[in-house]
Amino acid sequence: xxxxxxxxxxxxxxxxxxxxxxxxxxxxxxxxxxxxxxxxxxxxxxxxxxxxxxxxxxxxxxxxxxxxxxxxxxxxxxxxxxxxxxxxxxxxxxxxxxxxxxxxxxxxxxx
Amino acid sequence: xxxxxxxxxxxxxxxxxxxxxxxxxxxxxxxxxxxxxxxxxxxxxxxxxxxxxxxxxxxxxxxxxxxxxxxxxxxxxxxxxxxxxxxxxxxxxxxxxxxxxxxxxxxxxxx
Numbered sequence: 001x002x003x004x005x006x007x008x009x010x011x012x013x014x015x016x017x018x019x020x021x022x023x024x025x026x027x028x029x030x031x032x033x034x035x036x037x038x039x040x041x042x043x044x045x046x047x048x049x050x051x052x053x054x055x056x057x058x059x060x061x062x063x064x065x066x067x068x069x070x071x072x073x074x075x076x077x078x079x080x081x082x083x084x085x086x087x088x089x090x091x092x093x094x095x096x097x098x099x100x101x102x103x104x105x106x107x108x109x110x111x
Numbered sequence: 112x113x114x115x116x117x118x119x120x121x122x123x124x125x126x127x128x129x130x131x132x133x134x135x136x137x138x139x140x141x142x143x144x145x146x147x148x149x150x151x152x153x154x155x156x157x158x159x160x161x162x163x164x165x166x167x168x169x170x171x172x173x174x175x176x177x178x179x180x181x182x183x184x185x186x187x188x189x190x191x192x193x194x195x196x197x198x199x200x201x202x203x204x205x206x207x208x209x210x211x212x213x214x215x216x217x218x219x220x221x222x
Contacts, residue, residue, distance in 0.1 A: 034209045043201050043213030044154065087153070091209065099210050100170065101146070101154035 004088045009106040012082075018075040020105050022088030025069040032091045033064060034099070035073045037084040044087065044101075047073065078109045114138050117202050117214035125222055130189040132217050134202030136182075140212075142205045143185035144169075145177065147198040148216075154201065160185055192221040 005023040012018040024033065034049040048055055048062045050071075055062045061074040075082055087104040114137030124130050134143060144159040146169075156169030158177040166177050174196060176188045189196055202214040 032209070036210070041216070043215050044203075044210075045213070046209060046211050049209050099144075100156060103151070103153040 004090055004102055006086070006088055006102065006105045008103065009108070011108050011110055012075075012078045014080060014109050014111050015077055018078040018082065018107060018109070020073040020075075020086050020088075020107065021070065022073070023070045024088070024090045027068050027090050033062065033068075033071050034089045034091060035060070035062065036087045036089065036101075037082075038087070038104070039081075039084045047086075049091075078107075080109050080111065083107060083109045115202060115204055115212050115214045117200070117217050119217060120215065121218045123220045123222065124192055126193060127191050130192050130219065130221075132187040132200055132202075132219070134185045134187070134204075134214060136185075136204050136212075138204060138206075138212070139182060140204040140206045141182075143179065144203040144205075144210065145175075145185065145187045146201045146203065147171065147196075148201060149198050157187065157200075192219075194221050197221045 032049050032051050035047040036044045038044040048057055048060050050062045050064055052064055064071045085104040085106050087101050089099050116135045118133045142161055145157040146154045148154050155171045157171055157175050158166055158169055160166045160179040163179055178186045197220050200217045203210045205211050
């Protein structure tokens with residue numbers, strides 16, 4: 001199973017772009033990269049996912065390197081409500097639809 | 112909000128007693144999951160289901176059993192609760208692709 005590595009914590013100034021990196025150097029060709037976040041005490045929330053092309057939705061952008069060994073989640077204009085733990089997951093999909101979370105990156109948006 | 116409800120939201124119980132947590136969905140999604148979350152460990156998969164009566168183990172399944180007798184309900188049972196099972200439990204659902212929706216969580220304390 002491909003594993004991911006994320007920095008344990010990051011700060012970002014309010015209104016600036018938050019760039020959250022994720023390393024997944026053992027990713028295989030048919031595995032997707034998913035991002036979730038968890039605001040304190042709440043259930044995790046899906047943000048975005050991608051295979052090899054860059055993706056954008058109303059919440060964020062996902063940039064995946066050409067070799068697919070790393071990716072970056074971009075929150076274009078961070079707000080205080082974006083303070084959360086962000087999880088990068090590589091999908092394991094052999095016998096089921098299993099998703100394994102790591103400890104994520106704790107993002108603090110500073111006023 | 113997605114139709115996913117966990118019950119109870121909070122429970123305090125004693126060591127050795129049986130406990131059942133319920134996850135109920137109104138989205139008719141095929142896959143359902145139980146995770147636990149503890150400080151320093153992030154979210155860890157306990158069990159998941161890929162259809163009625165079809166379940167499989169996750170990474171921390173010891174001491175837990177699950178049942179899914181109908182699409183909308185996924186039950187997590189602690190046959191004999193231990194203090195190490197004190198945790199926050201999250202249910203999640205998906206149809207295909209990534210985990211899309213999580214429940215609000217159940218906070219379980221085993222004394």
